[in-house]
Amino acid sequence: MSRSLLDRSIKSEPYHHGNLHATLLEAARALVEEVGIDGFSLRELARRAGVSPAAPYHHFKDKAALIQALAGESQARLGIASLKAIKGITDPMQKLSMLGVAYVVYAFEHPSEFRIMFRHELHSPLGETNQEQLEVNKPDPAFVLLKQTLIECRDAGCIPITSDNALELSTISTWALVHGLATLIVDGPLMHTIRTREQVIELTRQITRG
Amino acid sequence: MSRSLLDRSIKSEPYHHGNLHATLLEAARALVEEVGIDGFSLRELARRAGVSPAAPYHHFKDKAALIQALAGESQARLGIASLKAIKGITDPMQKLSMLGVAYVVYAFEHPSEFRIMFRHELHSPLGETNQEQLEVNKPDPAFVLLKQTLIECRDAGCIPITSDNALELSTISTWALVHGLATLIVDGPLMHTIRTREQVIELTRQITRG
DNA sequence: CTCAATATTTGAACAGTGATAAGATATGCT
DNA sequence: AGCATATCTTATCACTGTTCAAATATTGAG
Numbered sequence: 166m167s168r169s170l171l172d173r174s175i176k177s178e179p180y181h182h183g184n185l186h187a188t189l190l191e192a193a194r195a196l197v198e199e200v201g202i203d204g205f206s207l208r209e210l211a212r213r214a215g216v217s218p219a220a221p222y223h224h225f226k227d228k229a230a231l232i233q234a235l236a237g238e239s240q241a242r243l244g245i246a247s248l249k250a251i252k253g254i255t256d257p258m259q260k261l262s263m264l265g266v267a268y269v270v271y272a273f274e275h276p277s278e279f280r281i282m283f284r285h286e287l288h289s290p291l292g293e294t295n296q297e298q299l300e301v302n303k304p305d306p307a308f309v310l311l312k313q314t315l316i317e318c319r320d321a322g323c324i325p326i327t328s329d330n331a332l333e334l335s336t337i338s339t340w341a342l343v344h345g346l347a348t349l350i351v352d353g354p355l356m357h358t359i360r361t362r363e364q365v366i367e368l369t370r371q372i373t374r375g
Numbered sequence: 376m377s378r379s380l381l382d383r384s385i386k387s388e389p390y391h392h393g394n395l396h397a398t399l400l401e402a403a404r405a406l407v408e409e410v411g412i413d414g415f416s417l418r419e420l421a422r423r424a425g426v427s428p429a430a431p432y433h434h435f436k437d438k439a440a441l442i443q444a445l446a447g448e449s450q451a452r453l454g455i456a457s458l459k460a461i462k463g464i465t466d467p468m469q470k471l472s473m474l475g476v477a478y479v480v481y482a483f484e485h486p487s488e489f490r491i492m493f494r495h496e497l498h499s500p501l502g503e504t505n506q507e508q509l510e511v512n513k514p515d516p517a518f519v520l521l522k523q524t525l526i527e528c529r530d531a532g533c534i535p536i537t538s539d540n541a542l543e544l545s546t547i548s549t550w551a552l553v554h555g556l557a558t559l560i561v562d563g564p565l566m567h568t569i570r571t572r573e574q575v576i577e578l579t580r581q582i583t584r585g
Numbered sequence: 586c587t588c589a590a591t592a593t594t595t596g597a598a599c600a601g602t603g604a605t606a607a608g609a610t611a612t613g614c615t
Numbered sequence: 616a617g618c619a620t621a622t623c624t625t626a627t628c629a630c631t632g633t634t635c636a637a638a639t640a641t642t643g644a645g
Contacts, residue, residue, distance in 0.1 A: 185593080208631065217595045219634080224593090228632065283562045305564060337559065338552070338582050344563075345555025349547065352493045353554075354515060372548050395622080416602065427624045429605080434622090438603065 186224045188214050193235055198277045202284075207231070232281060239278040243271050244306030251310075257317035264311060265343045265373045266366055272347035273365045279351055283344075312336050339373075346372055396434045398424050403445055408487045412494075417441070442491060449488040453481050454516030461520075467527035474521055475553045475583045476576055482557035483575045489561055493554075522546050549583075556582055 192213050197205050207228050208218045225231040250267035251260045272279040315335050319326040326332050346369060349355045359365055402423050407415050417438050418428045435441040460477035461470045482489040525545050529536040536542050556579060559565045569575055 206631065207633090218632085219596080220594055222633075283558060308564065334581055334585075337556070337565070337578075338585060341555030341559055341582065342548070342552045343555065344558060345551030345553065346547070348493060348554060348558060349551055354518065355547070368547075371544055372551065375544075375548060417604090418602065428603090429625080430623055432604075 185214065185216065185220060189221055189224060189231065190234060190238060193231060194238070194278075197235065197281065198275065201277055202232070202281055205232075232284070235278075236281045236284070239275070239282050240305055240307070242275075242278070243268070243282070244310065246271050247307050247310050251314070257314055257321050258323050260314045261311075261318060261339070262370065262373055264307075264314060265339070266369045268307065268343045269347045269350065269369045270362060270365055272351050273359075273362065276351045279347065308336075308340065311340055315339070342373065343369070395424065395426065395430060399431055399434060399441065400444060400448065403441060404448070404488075407445065407491065408485065411487055412442070412491055415442075442494070445488075446491045446494070449485070449492050450515055450517070452485075452488070453478070453492070454520065456481050457517050457520050461524070467524055467531050468533050470524045471521075471528060471549070472580065472583055474517075474524060475549070476579045478517065478553045479557045479560065479579045480572065480575055482561050483569075483572065486561045489557065518546075518550065521550055525549070552583065553579070 189210065193205075193210055196210055196213065200209075207221055210231075211218045211221055214220075221231065225234065247264055247267045250263045254260050254263060312332070315324070315326070315332060318324045319332070324335065326335055350359050350365065350368075355368075359368060399420065403415075403420055406420055406423065410419075417431055420441075421428045421431055424430075431441065435444065457474055457477045460473045464470050464473060522542070525534070525536070525542060528534045529542070534545065536545055560569050560575060560578075565578075569578060
């Protein structure tokens with residue numbers, strides 16, 4: 166009791182015990198980036214939030230659910246970063262390039278978040294197809310942004326896309342290229358050769374040029 | 376004691392206790408494919424191998440080490456599958472296409488193995504650069520195969536590759552494309568739209584054509 | 586303002602995990 | 616045969632995810 170009072174002594178933190186939901190997500194993000202997704206533990210998280218091991222279960226059904234929420238946040242963050250990257254740019258082809266760079270750079274600078282975003286559990290936890298699942302499977306913002314930009318490219322005559330199917334293919338193709346590059350840098354054989362942000366940008370530019 | 380005798384009653388299984396090393400890897404492969412990498416437990420593995428929980432530690436330093444060995448096996452398997460895929464084919468461009476298809480198909484049919492191959496721990500566990508690490512970082516067979524084929528393509532004049540740097544870039548680029556596609560199918564948004572092996576092949580062909 | 590309904594949080598407990606150390610058992614070598 | 620060695624077991628530790636009943640705080644109706 167005295168401890169918890171001390172913990173939230175700085176400001177107001179609504180007496181009961183702050184808004185744990187947000188606090189947990191915040192601390193979880195830091196913890197995951199610090200110890201990686203495998204070293205991540207709910208109990209350590211609770212410890213850092215100054216709360217009992219059972220407390221998080223009133224805000225997240227599961228450890229998986231918490232990570233899922235975390236992944237959602239990261240998706241949103243990546244979406245925002247992407248938006249920032251193309252702000253003010255009019256040439257659709259340049260937009261496309263910037264989107265790619267933003268994607269890979271984000272992966273490079275937040276590797277743990279990047280890994281979490283692509284855990285298969287997030288896409289269908291246990292074969293169940295419950296309500297929440299549909300809510301979670303909301304379209305990835307980075308994905309729709311990419312699609313939109315590709316449409317702009319087509320309309321500007323920069324890329325030959327005839328059918329809807331071709332659009333879908335182009336989207337998948339460019340996404341795959343950029344995502345694969347990010348993976349190779351973050352978790353693959355390029356991990357040790359690519360070390361600086363500038364290298365990442367340069368390599369991404371070169372790869373997406375062809 | 377009587378139990379262990381019963382367990383290896385079928386055949387010869389060298390009295391002491393069979394060749395655990397191989398048995399463990401075999402069972403681990405099955406277990407991982409069954410429960411996924413997160414559900415995978417060393418104790419359950421020992422249980423299935425009919426051996427005490429501590430036994431595996433005499434053959435693998437760590438849980439991580441075992442998974443690492445598993446990943447090595449999978450890399451080799453993928454290499455073999457790739458070789459099979461281009462056996463008898465002479466046209467280097469067609470070889471390239473077949474390699475891509477083999478890669479994505481392998482990921483599709485052995486998703487857990489595919490995920491394991493790209494865990495960052497395998498590339499540098501804890502920032503240490505010890506001896507074993509260098510042994511583990513042996514070049515990926517699929518990678519060297521891809522590079523070789525690209526060289527053949529250049530020599531045949533199918534692809535304009537001028538410098539060594541350009542060769543490196545082309546290798547990374549095609550690998551990234553194929554790896555990204557595999558990830559999108561196995562762990563990403565394409566998971567639910569692509570369901571059959573034929574769909575995988577068709578999609579990969581279309582993507583790698585451009 | 587009071588007090589019951591509700592939302593949060595805690596404490597204790599359970600089963601299961603990775604890992605280590607000391608002792609038992611078999612194998613292979615001389 | 617007998618000893619060093621590799622292999623396996625038993626017991627144990629610290630830690631984890633999760634659940635449940637009890638304790639506490641917040642809220643809203645009267």
